[in-house]
Amino acid sequence: MMRWIRPRALQQQGMLSMNQRNIDYIGRYNDRRAYPLVDNKLKTKTLADTWDVPSPALLQVVKAQHEIHQFLDYVAALDGFAIKPAKGSGGKGILVIAGREGNDFIKPSGSRVSLIDIERHLSNILAGLYSLGGSPDVAIIEALVRADPLLSRYSHQGVPDIRVLVFKGYPVMAMLRLATAASDGKANLHQGAVGVGLNLANGHALNAVQFDQPIEQHPDTGLPLKDIHITQWAYLLTMASRCYEATGLGYMGVDLVVDAFQGPLLLELNARPGLAIQIANGEGLLPRLNAVEALPRPHLTPEARVAWAREQAAPSASGVLCSRPSTRRDGVPA
Amino acid sequence: MRQYSRTPFRIGIGLLILAGVSLATIRHLELGVPWWPGEQRPVWRVEARVDFQASGEPVSVRLNIPDQPPGFRILTEQATSPGYGFTLQEQQGERFAQWDIRQAEGPQTLFFKTRLLPEPQAAQDRESELPTASQVFLEEPSATAARALLTQAQAQSSGPASLARALIRQLTRATPDQNAQLLLDHAALAETLAQLLNHAGIPARLVDGLVLEDARRQQRLLPWLQIHDGNHWITFNPRTGEQGVPEQVLLWRQARGPVLEVVGGQDSQVRFSMLRQTLPATQVGQATATGSVMTALSLYQLPVEQQGMFRLLLLMPFGALVVCVLRILIGIRTAGTFMPVLIAVAFVQTSLLPGLAAFLSLITLGLLLRGYLSSLNLLLVSRISAMIVLVLFLTAALSLIGYHMGFSTGMTLTFFPMVILAWTIERMSILWDEEGPHEVFIQGGGSLLVAILAYLIMSAPLAEHLSFNFPELHLVVLGLILLLGQYTGYKLTELRRFAPMRRYST
Structure with missing residues (x-):
């Protein structure tokens, strides 16, 4: 009962x-x-x-497909960051990178993410996969929050x-x-x-x-x-x-x-x-x-x-x- | 902030539902469209064939056609006449089919077809002015014979109707007396009767009737006698004296004037053939061409092709209602709000089990292909576009396999909306990645459940019958949907979801 x-x-x-x-x-x-x-x-x-x-520092905004490569250069210098679709809902499409190991990025769970994965993720965000109604979106990159x-x-x-x-x-x-x-x-x-x-x-x-x-x-x-x-x-x-x-x-x-x-x-x-x-x-x-x-x-x-x-x-x-x-x-x- | 009174809204919904129900009731009563599908009604198909020899001049043919024949309702009228201009005309209470052509030579054949629904209570006389007996001038010795016959008949009768009966008796005896014989020598029986009655001051006329017998051809019109008793025209069979129009007799011509008039031709004649058909009552209702307002609102006015499309489209509101009920009252989660309705529409065409099997195999194969596509690192738009093409290939392949295995349902796979399928696959795939297979099964299963329920309702013969024959019933559906939009209570699934709150209840 x-x-x-x-x-x-x-x-x-x-x-x-x-x-x-x-x-x-x-x-x-x-x-x-x-x-x-x-x-x-x-x-x-x-x-x-x-x-x-106050909100987490905004590091960069990726607005177009061709900016992804610039971003990848930029991100090489970063240890931790979070990629979010600007119009995402329900936590969809958020990728948190907590650290680096060689060429790979490490998620908080410990699993590895390659540069190619990040590139694909960004292009998915731009195409609107995570946005409400599938409209084109931009990706924002925020500083990692240290809890x-x-x-x-x-x-x-x-x-x-x-x-x-x-x-x-x-x-x-x-x-x-x-x-x-x-x-x-x-x-x-x-x-x-x-x-x-x-x-x-x-x-x-x-x-x-x-x-x-x-x-x-x-x-x-x-x-x-x-x-x-x-x-x-x-x-x-x-x-x-x-x-x-x-x-x-x-x-x-x-x-x-x-x-x-x-x-x-x-x-x-x-x-x-x-x-x-x-x-x-x-x-x-x-x-x-x-x-x-x-x-x-x-x-x-x-x-x-x-x-x-x-x-x-x-x-x-x-x-x-x-x-x-x-x-x-x-x-x-x- | 924005808070409106809900009373006008509810009254509006009430009016909407009331309008839908009453319009449907009017349609039912006025056009005889039945509430239930599957009722059968006999219908007579009568074809008039006009033959004549054209003499190389402009030709104009006028055929008198039935106008509110007692005991029948005209469903359709149609003319076949190669090269002729055709019009339906109405003049002084008479209806004509008129054919015209600039020039014609040699034997000509024209057809006029009509479908009639036997209807006991149909069509009352609508005589605007009281008819009067026409003047009859008889020469001697006919006049004397007529007077003698009338005196004799009047002695045996009490009113116009019984006078007519008495006269018919006298004239149709096996051995008519001298007076009757004299009159019949000069004119045909029916004509004589009409003359006699008019002579006696009773309005009488001859009408042409057609005896309807199944699958008869080359039939002619027979004269019937009508007298006016001050209220109605009363019909008599001049050959038997039987009163009233027999069930199987169609009064083709009730007005004055000849049945057929041909200008520019000769040796004209009109012959009739007839056929008894059984039609679903709905088709009878649809074809009623009485020119009422409800007919103008009937979807049967559309060309057959569009009708087929509307037949399907008009089922969608039921699907939408099902989605509303299941999402608002029950709380079932679906992938895409109205995707299930579109799937259900496809099921209506493929029938349930083959459709379900095809749908599941399409989605499964699609998900496998999507797995490969995602490893190609494509842009979303081109990935979905590629998915659409692949879904098309899959559909074609499944159709072919089905065909070679002898399933005709393989062919109907094309009814699945390709773009919707491609998006469904994409969403399911994302859902799998992000929320795990559990959520995919919940939402996918929910969608299928909704689709199946919607299908069951949409494929019910009653639903199709009501939605197409009584489109105004969709006002009721609209009202219900609006009403559901106001429901602020708990969903059924919330009673389950919030069950842990039992711990905190006092």
């Missing part, structure tokens, strides 16, 4: 469904004109710079990233995504990455799921996931919240990484964030979304919004979020 759940039970927990997300949130709060800002990573980076949201060792020890290869769901500028839910062997070093939940729900008040772990199933320990590293907590939490949430002013998107996912040297960096924005964050948090989104919608007067600064959101999530607060006590908060020190 664990395999199915009644719709009424889901409703009671305030679980947001895919259809409702599309109609009531994405359709209503996300202006289509803003989509190119988030669907194109190059534009996102420029925009983030304007709004003082904060505090976090990266939880992750099997790859850099853990933090997804913050921002609704009308308010952070409403957050989770940490850890790559696993099953996800091939990628941080996408549907590919098998571990999602760890984060307490919005303090950045401490709540629960963890893999393939939508609850887990206690990381499947590869064996470390207990309950101990995770994110440092610079308020700053990180403020960064996410600021993206609302930058894009105007009412309902979006902000993906951040914590770099060992530069601190939190913006990886990408997502105008159609997934629903798995609810399972990772063990809580439905609807009560929180409704609380934001019911605000009589929105807060004007990202800082004020973050403060409000953290207050709502704090165990001591008597907001709508705590109207239903749940087991998850008992196990977490505030």
Whole structure:
């Protein structure tokens, strides 16, 4: 009987469904004109710079087939970098190179990639293989993010990233995504990455799921996931919240990484964030979304919004979020 | 931000569905298009053959043709007449087929074909003005004989109809009396009857009827007698006195004037041949040429070739609806949103199992070839283009193999959309590389499941019948699709996906 759940039970927990997300949130709060800002990573980076949201350094942009050779010359001097299709979605087409060995490049997984493979990958990106609707694309080359060792020890290869769901500028839910062997070093939940729900008040772990199933320990590293907590939490949430002013998107996912040297960096924005964050948090989104919608007067600064959101999530607060006590908060020190 | 009231939208959908259903109902009632496929109806095919000798001058031929014959509905009318200009004309309630030619010489043959549907309740008289009895001038001694006969008949009758019956009885006796014999010497039986009745002040006329018997040729028109009782024309068989139009009699000419008029020719005659056919009721409905608004909206107006295409295209909305239901309500993942519908359309042409086998082998072979292509390090556009060519080769090869093995279905493989197949192969291949075989099987299987379900619905005879004969029903489909677009509840798969949430429920 664990395999199915009644719709009424889901409703009671305030679980947001895919259809409702599309109609009531994405359709209503996300202006289509803003989509190119988030669907194109190059534009996102420029925009983030304007709004003082740091992101990994942009090394180069490959726009045309003939530039690939120049790039290959240039890249010879680099140790680590990430190649991304500007219009890619769902982590498709991202190639991370962590180091070099002779003429070959080494992926974080340890597998080798030849120069020819990279050339082909770039030309695939340019032809639009990974872009939405197959339109021609450009490849951007970013500096490699060196993950904060505090976090990266939880992750099997790859850099853990933090997804913050921002609704009308308010952070409403957050989770940490850890790559696993099953996800091939990628941080996408549907590919098998571990999602760890984060307490919005303090950045401490709540629960963890893999393939939508609850887990206690990381499947590869064996470390207990309950101990995770994110440092610079308020700053990180403020960064996410600021993206609302930058894009105007009412309902979006902000993906951040914590770099060992530069601190939190913006990886990408997502105008159609997934629903798995609810399972990772063990809580439905609807009560929180409704609380934001019911605000009589929105807060004007990202800082004020973050403060409000953290207050709502704090165990001591008597907001709508705590109207239903749940087991998850008992196990977490505030 | 943008939040509209949903009430007008729902009313709109309600109207849409209502419009679709009521239009279909009107079509059903007015044109007799049946709701269910497979109903059969008898139809008479009548052919009039006009023969004459043209004398080298301009020729104009006028053939009186049926106009709302009682007991029948005209389905189609068609003329075959090499070299002649042909028009259908309507004048003072009469309908003519008219042939014209500048010059003709020698024996000429013209055909006029019509298909008629027996219909008991069809066609009532639509007489705009009450007919009056025509003046009849009889010379002596005919006048005296007529008066005597009428007096006799009137004594035995109570109204126009019984008078007609009485007169017919008198004139058709085995041994007619002197008066009757005198009149019959001067004119034919039916004509005499009409004269007598008009003389008595009852509007009467002669019409031409055709006795319909299966596979008869060289038939002639026979006169029938009609009298007007103030409300309707009542038909009598002048030979038997039987009242009403018998089921198998078609009144070819009900108006005045001759059946056939030939200018510029001689020795003209018209002969009829007929055939009884059984047609699916749908074809009967389609061919109804009554000129109603619904007929103008019927797809049967299109040339046959386009009809075949529309027959297929009109099934697509059902496929789209299936995709909507399966994706919105059930939550099945498919590779490409409407790829399954296109595959289902191909299945409709190939039938399911051969189509499925062909599709799977095409995709498998395509994936193998794609593996080789990807090692060639090609640009995406040329890789897909090469894939299209290869898919074409594969299709041709499979067709040939199928043909030599005696499967005729091999030939229908061409119905698979090549470009879609090439893209499907490319996507599947990428999916395999990026997400692993598991996701390929989930999405590929989901697509096939949707395609098969769509096929099952689209290939149902009822679906094809309804979609083509009642195109307005697609308004209902549209309404349902719009309605589904508003569904904010959980998908069936989400009930499974979110099952871990049971741990947190209070």
